[in-house]
Amino acid sequence: MKDIQLLGATGSIGTQAIDIIEEFPESFRLKAVSAAHSVEKILTILKRHPVDTVVMHAEYENKIKSVYPDVTFLSLENDGLIQLVKTDKDALVLNALVGSVGLPATLETIAQSKDVLLANKESLVVGGHLIMDALKSSTSELIPIDSEHSALKACMKGRMTEDVETMIITASGGSFRDYTLEDLKKVTVQDALKHPNWSMGDKITIDSATMMNKVFEVIEAHFLFGMPYDKIDAIIHRESQVHALVHFKDGNVLAHMGPADMRIAILSALQGSKVHKYRTLFDLAKIGSLNFEGIDREKYSLFDLGLAVAKEDGLHRATLNKANEVAVSLFLKGAIHYLEIETLIKRALHAFENEKNPTLDTILAHEDAVEAFVLKEAKRR
Ligand SMILES: NC(=O)c1ccc[n+]([C@@H]2O[C@H](COP(=O)([O-])OP(=O)(O)OC[C@H]3O[C@@H](n4cnc5c(N)ncnc54)[C@H](OP(=O)(O)O)[C@@H]3O)[C@@H](O)[C@H]2O)c1
Structure with a gap:
């Protein structure tokens, strides 16, 4: 027990x-x-x-x-x-x-x-x-407990990090994957909360739409598996059935598949080595085809911005995260427009210096400063 x-x-x-x-x-x-x-x-x-x-x-x-x-x-x-x-x-x-x-x-x-x-x-x-x-x-x-990292963990079982060429995590593309840049100027909170594949909390649903969630998952993979950032990639996969792939140096690629059901990732984390019988609703014939495409870096411009912060390392990860948290919550309250999430994050990154290896106390104090800054900027616009 x-x-x-x-x-x-x-x-x-x-x-x-x-x-x-x-x-x-x-x-x-x-x-x-x-x-x-x-x-x-x-x-x-x-x-x-x-x-x-x-x-x-x-x-x-x-x-x-x-x-x-x-x-x-x-x-x-x-x-x-x-x-x-x-x-x-x-x-x-x-x-x-x-x-x-x-x-x-x-x-x-x-x-x-x-x-x-x-x-x-x-x-x-x-x-x-x-x-x-x-x-x-x-x-x-x-x-x-994240479908992509649970998948990476399964692919890496019994294998060595140094044998990996690339780790690839998949992204559904979020609520606005079929919208053009022009369409994004008119979107509402209700539109943003309509995720095509997953039912999740409001914040992560917005993070999926902006692709910030994928930035966070690249950072997660970097720390969890000790992989350098240039060996972690993300691709769009509309069906959310393949959660991650590991491309090994010898040319083999292992992919992890399963239904878009977070309970499976939760059970995998909880159960350890004792496998429990859970619902097995996975029918590839019904799914028919699986599609993959590169991330449109113009439409999902927060992706490159976030990766640059990740590679820079240090306190700026906290700036990125807190500015995003505050901006997303302002968007959910109807106080700012969807596209202003990015504007506020950029201003915060510009306003604060980076610092290597911050302590917990430094991070907590810094988060308060970033929150106050973003709230002030949102009022000023
Ligand atoms: N949802 C998914 O499918 C999914 C998938 C992968 C990873 N994740 C990650 O899992 C985490 C949880 O996501 P979620 O979607 O489950 O979020 P959520 O639905 O918003 O739930 C958040 C939980 O945290 C509590 N909480 C919120 N603010 C708090 C605060 N300041 N102090 C203490 N407790 C607080 C909430 O309590 P109240 O109900 O009282 O507000 C609620 O119990 C996130 O990091 C997300 O990125 C989620």
Whole structure:
């Protein structure tokens, strides 16, 4: 039986992780959950799972405790996520938080030598160097929950990084893959949230449309597999059935396929070497054909910009991530236009200096400055 502390239990990944836990109650048990504000969803989870700890904003403590007096409540304001991962040494931590707010909890989980199942890719984008350093003095295993990286991990099983020519991750092209540059001037939030293949949280759906998500995944692959950036590539694959390919130096290419269902990546991360029987709805004859094409660098101009920041390395990854986080949230609120996401990111990168090997404290202070800058720029435009 594996006990799970689920950070971000009410989101898209969190909900699908609970689906898997409920499908295999003999293997997985939910021990703790966190959310920011979705208190009704947390109460629904508590009805079905006798969890021992809930982490949320302090304002929800009374509501939770009035129904579940025995549950330990930790507040986000009081570093509840950090306190949580310090408990229950044998539990796995599944980090399904959205945004770089997930980084301190990832680092603390590793400091506690607990295994971390990482959906929160922003942890690696912003603090990949800190995570890799922390792993050196820990017995933690870092297991990705992302369809592409789960696929790369499967392709790399029993193989050596030095034998790899290129790692290739696929991108659906997002909500606007059939739009022209001209069309993009008129798009709305509703248009942007209509992803063709995946049902995901709002932020990652927008990141998929702008191709920022693929930048983040290249950075993720760089840290997870120790691959230099010039050996990681991304291509558009409309059907989202092939998630990643590894091209080996001897000419062999391994591709990983599967339905566009994140529960499979979640189960793969949770189960380890014991394979569970899950729904196997994969019918290539029905899919018919698989299409691949290069990324249109003019239309997805954030892709090259993001890769340049990745290669530059250092604090600018945090600038890129935070400016993107704030700009996407402004777009989702209807405060800026879709194309202004890129404008704001560029201004932030221009305004702040890069710095090599930033500490966690430097990153956290820097993020506050970037957030204030982007909010001010958005008002000024
Ligand atoms: N969704 C996918 O299919 C998918 C696939 C691959 C990777 N990922 C990655 O997985 C992560 C989660 O994505 P998602 O789509 O599941 O996100 P989501 O649906 O937006 O869920 C985010 C979760 O984090 C909580 N949260 C948000 N802001 C917080 C804060 N400031 N402090 C504490 N908790 C906070 C939310 O709580 P509330 O509900 O209370 O707001 C929710 O439980 C992201 O890094 C994403 O890139 C997602």
